[in-house]
Amino acid sequence: MSTVPRDPALLNVTAESLVRWAGGFEDTAPHAEILSMQLGIAQSMPQASQNIIYCEVIAKYMPALADVWRRATEAVTPAGTLINAASTTPYFVRFLRSPDGADIAAIQAQRVAAAVDRVPSMPLDHIAELGQFLSTLFLLQGTQGVSAEDKSILVQHLPQWERRYDGVLAGETAGRCLALLTDDRNMRPMMDMVRNMLESKMDKCGGPGCTRRVQKDGAVLQQCGRCKSAVYCGTPHQKAAWPAHKSTCFTPAF
Numbered sequence: 001m002s003t004v005p006r007d008p009a010l011l012n013v014t015a016e017s018l019v020r021w022a023g024g025f026e027d028t029a030p031h032a033e034i035l036s037m038q039l040g041i042a043q044s045m046p047q048a049s050q051n052i053i054y055c056e057v058i059a060k061y062m063p064a065l066a067d068v069w070r071r072a073t074e075a076v077t078p079a080g081t082l083i084n085a086a087s088t089t090p091y092f093v094r095f096l097r098s099p100d101g102a103d104i105a106a107i108q109a110q111r112v113a114a115a116v117d118r119v120p121s122m123p124l125d126h127i128a129e130l131g132q133f134l135s136t137l138f139l140l141q142g143t144q145g146v147s148a149e150d151k152s153i154l155v156q157h158l159p160q161w162e163r164r165y166d167g168v169l170a171g172e173t174a175g176r177c178l179a180l181l182t183d184d185r186n187m188r189p190m191m192d193m194v195r196n197m198l199e200s201k202m203d204k205c206g207g208p209g210c211t212r213r214v215q216k217d218g219a220v221l222q223q224c225g226r227c228k229s230a231v232y233c234g235t236p237h238q239k240a241a242w243p244a245h246k247s248t249c250f251t252p253a254f
């Protein structure tokens with residue numbers, strides 16, 4: 001933390017400031033320490049405020065962040081750290097389903113597999129992040145795109161991390177990655193529950209208390225015309241949801 005300049009302006013956390021320190025704007029180099037300080041501030045905000053910032057980050061800047069992330073080769077990078085922090089938003093689910101996002105899980109699996117020898121010397125929060133990001137990607141995208149070689153390296157190392165980091169987030173996320181890679185029957189109900197939670201805004205009516213996955217006549221749910229990241233069983237529920245939805249409704253850049 002000593003490398004972080006003492007500039008009060010850095011305490012002002014916005015979608016743009018996070019994207020800047022993650023390297024998403026070409027005029028500013030990424031800065032992992034400032035980014036992590038800003039993410040710490042974001043995490044101290046109420047859940048709803050955090051969610052608005054993360055929705056804006058992914059909706060407006062995911063293509064730029066994805067470009068920066070693709071150019072890197074490391075398993076943990078500032079762009080990846082920010083994407084991981086914002087990975088619970090419906091916009092991220094939508095990006096992973098788009099052609100530009102299709103290979104993200106396979107690329108990250110390859111990076112983690114290439115980094116297995118360095119993992120023991122990484123800071124614990126990096127190991128936790130690495131597992132958290134990979135497990136989210138496996139949940140949302142499956143593991144079928146992961147090469148057989150990467151799969152075998154990961155299946156060999158993840159149980160060691162699960163044991164070595166037992167009781168902390170790094171061990172738990174390693175366990176989640178392993179369960180998803182090996183399709184562990186015991187973990188399947190829990191994994192399905194988390195997946196449904198992450199995907200619910202894209203696949204289930206956003207009307208208050210509504211659980212419809214199709215319209216009453218069986219047609220696919222209507223998308224919010226602006227964000228395309230919220231769906232409704234009809235206009236009444238879209239209207240009823242608007243007061244709560246409007247703060248996270250952004251025009252996506254993808």
Ligand SMILES: [Zn+2]
Nearest residue numbers: 205207210233
């Ligand atoms: Zn509904």
Ligand SMILES: [Zn+2]
Nearest residue numbers: 224227230249
């Ligand atoms: Zn919307």
